[in-house]
Amino acid sequence: MKKIFFFTLIFLFVYNTIAEAHKVSAYAYREGDKVIGECYFVDGSPCKNSVVEVYDSKGKKILQTTTDEKGKFNFKTQETGELKIVIPAGEGHRAEYTLESAKSEKKEVKKQEPIKEVEKKQTPSVNSEEIKQIIDEAMDAKLQGIRNEIMDLRKKMDKINIRDIIGGIGYIFGVWGLIMLIKRRKNAS
């Protein structure tokens, strides 16, 4: 009886709530010398007005900013190495995200140089800096959709699914079964 009672209790809980908790996650990406990121709770709700600390690869704090109403933040940095973004959300919660170092993208430019020279003669008014800027802008516009999609996927991945819950309960019973077995063996011997 007692077990049935508890199981109905557990299942009521599971079905009543799309499970959530106070875990905080963060995600960020680079756009030139700008870093754009977002901080959110496990249920997808934004982490508002929270402090964002940025550390370089040596663990030195290089700057500090805050998230806006939508949990988003951005900052400019010349640092191309690995960046660690830490968001202390208060009451013992904290999110951490490591941004990979930005590798130089200059190799491709060299390969194209012979063709470019021909082009340059024809249209001398456009220099390589401007071309780079135009490409960057076009790419950003195209990538925005994909970035949003990645963000959504990340949020979904961080959500707790029922499989994990059921699996966890299974593990708990497994662990206690093992303890029971060990105890019984000890008593017998």
Add this chain to the structure above:
Amino acid sequence: MHISEGVLSAPVLLAGAVLSLVGLTLGLKKIKNEDIPKVAVLSSAFFVASLIHIPIGPTSAHLVLNGLVGMLLGWSAFPSIFVSLVLQAILFQFGGLTTLGVNTFSMAMPGVLFYYIFRKMIHKGKNAAFIGGFLGGALAILLGTIFISVSLIETEKSFTGVAATLLTMHLPIAFIEGIITGFVVIYLKKVKPEALG
């Protein structure tokens, strides 16, 4: 009420780990073989409880059920809660593996404490048992928030600030869990009195 990885300093983590270890050995020694199914069921109840959020104002807090676990298990609440916290840390990234000690102690210890304070009331009449269960369930949460605030003293600087926020956030939770614990106690008293140790 899970402290995340990287918030606390090493001495605090170590203190929590040592205290929890004491509780764990005591709890494991006290468990009788026939009690283990009960411990396992309460472990999973605690495991799932943290997923239930109750919105309070701008923020929300989740159920904890440490009072219920404590009232029904006594010292065995330590291993019971420890197992759930390990799985919560691994599967949901609630809390963290390094903060297991601190989290286990601040959840389990209040339950154990109120188990000894209200144990006699539970074995009296129906009304007294409900009140005993209610107080045990509710106070265990509130004491838990105090323990959490104490362990955060170093990081958050103003102890009263954190304690006040956590306490107000958990007042409704304490009320709900008090009622749950009270009902579970009188229910068990009626159908399976030997389950109330």
